[in-house]
């Protein structure tokens with residue numbers, strides 16, 4: 001049996017694809033694995049803020065097309081980058097155990113975000129990170145920061161920014177923990193929907209591959225990912241809206257927190273809900289509906305109309 005893994009060629013994507021390859025080999029020593037590197041639109045447009053290119057699916061489309069043409073058998077994605085809709089015939093077949101979902105602050109000079117003086121330049125292209133920081137630190141200058149994880153760290157170290165925010169998961173995977181000055185707890189900065197999970201996508205009629213890959217599925221992570229992605233899907237939010245969603249299973253209960261705001265973090269809607277882990281999608285949808293009714297609907301409409 002041979003499995004061809006489609007992956008982007010960034011360091012993080014390759015690390016993740018190799019990690020999955022190793023895990024599969026551990027379970028099935030006889031399996032032959034090949035990595036197929038694919039360049040996506042998101043890798044090509046590296047100078048434009050993601051929110052302006054219409055972020056949805058930017059890092060997955062070309063990989064899905066290769067899978068439909070049967071040039072690859074599975075794709076390993078950062079689940080955070082995977083849209084909630086799939087092309088006909090494709091879908092997620094495994095969610096791996098969640099890596100640390102929190103966001104991290106990196107800086108050469110400052111040991112925390114509150115150490116940064118008025119006017120200091122914070123780099124992030126994430127509307128979610130930007131809005132949540134602006135709610136607490138109105139006097140920072142927030143500038144776009146694009147590129148792969150290693151590129152972003154280089155830009156920080158070259159002095160283009162006084163501080164930057166990145167997902168701790170990617171930093172851990174690439175061995176950059178030593179650059180981290182502060183880790184934000186989810187109640188300070190709600191993580192992105194699905195931050196820290198890897199999602200494995202396959203052709204839904206490929207029973208053999210599905211059976212093999214399903215050994216990597218982590219049940220609790222699958223439940224949390226489903227709750228968060230149902231929340232995202234109900235809000236129809238791409239990267240164009242400041243939106244966050246984070247779930248946990250505590251004492252057998254599934255708890256999800258969601259956040260939607262305008263681009264400046266001035267009008268924001270945040271709430272939590274608890275339910276049973278057996279219906280994660282229902283809980284995610286219910287929370288999204290609640291935020292919409294609280295006023296998020298209006299904010300979303302304004303952003304989509306470009307009035308904001």
Ligand SMILES: NCc1[nH]cc(CCC(=O)O)c1CC(=O)O
Pocket residue numbers: 078079080081149165166167168169170194195196197198
């Ligand atoms: N949008 C890019 C992206 N997609 C996934 C990760 C990190 C790893 C993860 O969340 O699983 C990153 C980098 C970042 O946001 O710092």
